Amino acid sequence: MKYRYLFGPVHSRRLGISLGVDMVPFKTCSFNCIYCECGKTTNLTQERKEYVPVEDLKTELRHFLSKNPKLDYVTFAGSGEPTLHAGIGEAIRFVKENFPQYKTAILTNGSLLHLQQVREAIIPCDLVKPSLDAVSEDAFYSINRPHCNLHSKTVIDGLIQFSKEYHGALWVEVFIAPGINDNKEELKLIKETLQKINPTRVQLNSLDRPGAVEWITPAEINSLKVIAEFLKPLVVEIVSRKNRKTEIHDYSDEDAQQTILSLLRRRPSTIEELSVIAGLRVDQIYDIITKLTTSGEISEETVGKKQFLRLRTTNT
């Protein structure tokens, strides 16, 4: 079966082996973040609807999960905002009721948590990972470039309300964009807000792959360490891709190619990242990449000293 809405499984240090579920079309999002690794948002919206048929998604999930794959999480994420899908709650419940051996996670920009139905939909998840990059309206608009009807206060009130109702693991990700949200005033506002949310942990992140704009720069590791210190006593970690372990799997060439395409469809990656995230042998990746480059399906892009591979088309 060719999966349209599932991707991976991918390997991550925190989530272990995670199957990705992408429920909205490419770059359908309520934000247009400057750092988005999927590029510019092409459908900037806050309309909630059934973007892809939930029944089709359930069919894919049933097909994949019935084989009892070795997985730690089923993760609702991808190349847009998953809570925009009106059936997100139904999809989460489907996994919890039919495949309770797997934990569920959702990566969200948190913009719709002010809506009671969205909070109720994602509450069954074992792990919720929302973003909070800014508190002042200026920084919020500069970094997240939201839909015009979204305001920082609305988003933050929703996050705080959700944190009161939710009892699972809540990891808030803060993306540091030098020159925008790394000044004392903004960091103080972020810290005060995080203390109200009281998350299980805060993850500090910065640019490490091509974003949606060219002018954004990564934060220095020393700056991230200073910010992490400033945010204490909150539990803070600096997100690093360096510590990921590679677990190599024996994929057929066809499965390996599908896995690579499904990952590149969501974000540009280096060959080393594909190896770690997908658990593929580097030599196998080289062969497939050569084929895909020759056929024009992918292209290469240099950022700093890294060579990223990018899918030329976003169609599934």
Ligand code: SF4
């Ligand atoms: S980073 Fe997430 S929230 Fe921001 S534009 Fe990309 S998909 Fe949307």
